[in-house]
Amino acid sequence: MSTEEELRAAIARQFGRSLHIRTLDTGSCAVCEQEIRLLAAPHYDLHRLGFFFTPAPRHADLLLVTGPMIRAFEVAARKTYDAMPGPKVVVAVGACALGGVYPADPFTHGTVDAVLPVDVWIPGCPPSPLALLHGLGVAVGRLAEKVRDIPFTAEDDTERVRGAS
């Protein structure tokens, strides 16, 4: 096993069955928070997978960050990250946190990566609870990454796939 695979195996062992998540809003519109909140609702129920929310960074294993990291929040974000004991995982959620929507300017960094070391990126605006579950599974090594193999091209131009927007 390569180092990376060893690391993934270790993370899966450590967190795969029981993970405590601390959410952090660095200036988002709170819709990502609503989707995250729905994870605890009966339909998606993250508890059945062994994931739990905790408000205390000292008890947290995973930091779930939304929002474009406004500069006013930088100190609090760093303090939250520093207060988490290792090993810890940082997951950036939503287009804002990934660098879209808001560019870097005097009031915001534009991307969470500018302040915290991100391990897993979850695109979406907002990402649905299913996407979040998939992302959390990738973070703990239970699920495989799929986006690497999606080309985002459609060869067949005769048929249109219907999708709700």
Added chain:
Amino acid sequence: MTPLDLFYIAAGAWAAAAVAGLVTGRTTGGLRACCALSALGGAAAAGGGGWSLLYGDTSVVSAGAATLTGGPLQLQATSLAGVFAALLGVVAVAIACYAPRYHAPSAGTALYLAAYNVALLGCLAVLTAGGMVTFLIAWETMSLACYLLILRHPRDLAVARGAFWFLALSEAGFLLVVAAFVILSATTGFTTLSGIAAHAASVPGGWRAAAFLLAIVGFGFKAGLVPLHVWLPEAHPVAPADGSAFLSGVVVKLGVYGIALFAFRLAPPLGTWPGLVAMGAGAVTAAIGILYAMAERDIKRFLAYSTIENTGIIVTAFGAAMIFRASGQSALWALLLIAGIYHVANHGCYKTLLFLEAGVTEHATGTRDMDRLGGLVHRLPRSAVIAFAGTLGIAALPPLNGFVSEWLIFQGLFQGFRTGSHLTGILIVLAAGTLGLTGGLAIYAFVRGFGIPYLGMPRTRQAAEATEQGQPVLGPGLLAVACVALAVGAPVMLAALSRAARTVTGVTLGPLLLPGNLTVIPAHTDFAAFSPTYLTVFLVCALAVPLLIYLAGRPRAGTERVPVWDGGIVAFRPRMQYSAMTFSAPTRVTFDALYRPSVSVSRPSDDDPAGRSGPVHYAAQVTPVFQRYLYRPLVRGLEWLADLVRPVQSGDVNLYLLYVFAVILLAYLLGAV
């Protein structure tokens, strides 16, 4: 040799100190000399007081030739007064160590020291008075000297007001005390206290009850029973710190001594209802005292109300003791008497300590307002530790002395069912419940009283720059040691007190109170037991356990140190902390029927409620219920009466000649008859 000889030494030392203070108080050396003499007197008084606990009552001694009153002074050292005298001595020593660093030598200080030592002398004379006239002379001496004490800065209007409240209520009380004494001496035919005590049983019950009621109101003015307490929060803040300490620590206790004197020596045997009156007054006083304390920002006013609360506790204990005596429970009678006197000693020590520390704080920071302080534990570390010892004591937390005496009082009250009467039992339980409420509120109040000024961050520049340089530490430190000694040495103290109680009650409580092995039981073995000494030892050892765990499991090398998780706050500011008033807000909201707060808000304009164009001023006041609804109407009534009588003094010389003629005629007629 009797304890009275030690008291003579003390009196002599204090008289010398008064003269020395008056003459040399303008110089530092004179100040020190006066305080040294005062300390000597204090040591002698403490020794005499402690000895008289064990010695019992001495005989009545006539001292001095014919005085202004036409007879010699009559002195007697009693064991009931022993603890009070010992407290007087200890407080005098502590204040003597404190005063040289607190006062700057000046003419005002010279006068102040003279008045203070005369007050000490007066207190000692009250405690050793063997006759009625001696007692009254000593009482007035003490009151007037205390008035001069409070009036250290006479040109300040607030000081003059506070001193005047003290004097007015003292005199009102004095009148009633004179009336009480006159009733007893007229009906028994004796003027010595032991004579009255010996013949009290022959006086009809109604007279004795009347005398006791007059005494409890009269002494209640000095002791601070509600609604007679009004002078305490007015006079204490304006007096110098050691003066306030002396007032709260000793003078108020003399009021309590007077009540005890009448209740247990001069007026008994009394029925149940005078005891119920005393107990009820005490319970109400305790609750109201601590409730008002919660609403105070000024440290000294806060401590003054706390004194009122503790007076209430002591008088409740004495009242219950009277009830138990009336129903024949002599063991419980002795227990509550002992517990009440023990609480007197305890409260005297820690209240004096807290007032002295309030003085240190005031000198170090320039303010008495809790909301301008904060973080003093870093700037004044030794004072903070000493103040903490006092706070633990007054909050009645184990293992300190307040806990022991309050535990005894509670245990005595809980055994109210032994009186045999359902109504009395229920009333005693109600009093115990009120004291329980008081105890809980006292802890809350003193967490606030210690936490807001000493802990947290400094709220103002003065608090941040306070320094302990030149502040007195020895005086309060001695009292802190006394508090610990009274706690750990509780069995010894209780043994001495039961010897003293024996002379008053005739009950030997020793074997019942202390079954030999440092354990205390409240009069009946089937009720409860507790050992203050073992508790202290246990608590100290219990602290060792977490210490050992820490030492054994200390993090090894390779640990990462990160700051404490504080919620991610960027910078802590002092204004993020509790203020004194917000900390007590739940109590003030719950009991707003008592406080009747009045709130005034002024905004820059009616169109701008949020205050964007200018500051919004908010002021909340507690209504002074007793001044407004009791004293002001009384004073108005008296003024109205005075107006009615004014025509008599018309200034007309002819009318005055008519008065003279009428009186001469009356004298002739009476002479003829």
Added chain:
Amino acid sequence: MTLWFVRGLRRGVVTTRYPARPEESARYLPTPPAFRPRALTAGTADRLAASCPSGALRRADDVLVFDVGRCTACGRCAAEAPHAVTTSGAFELAATSRSVLVKTIPLRGETG
């Protein structure tokens, strides 16, 4: 309370089985676009890049750079060039490195 309980029993378990089983309702989710390379001329690519409010689309020489991370699935690019853009239907988009989310889509060459 009882009524709620009884109704709940009648409805049965509504919790999704995802990720163990695929989720039925996933097909209704808004998803990032998929592009038809044969419909992507340079002009179309420029128009698409201009229409994206989030900066997810960018034309670089012969390729259209599509940053999936920045996409908000707003649909403006599909409205701008409907023949070139369709939905991808992909919602499991988590990535362990940021660069994996930046896709390059070749434009239609001059030869077509």
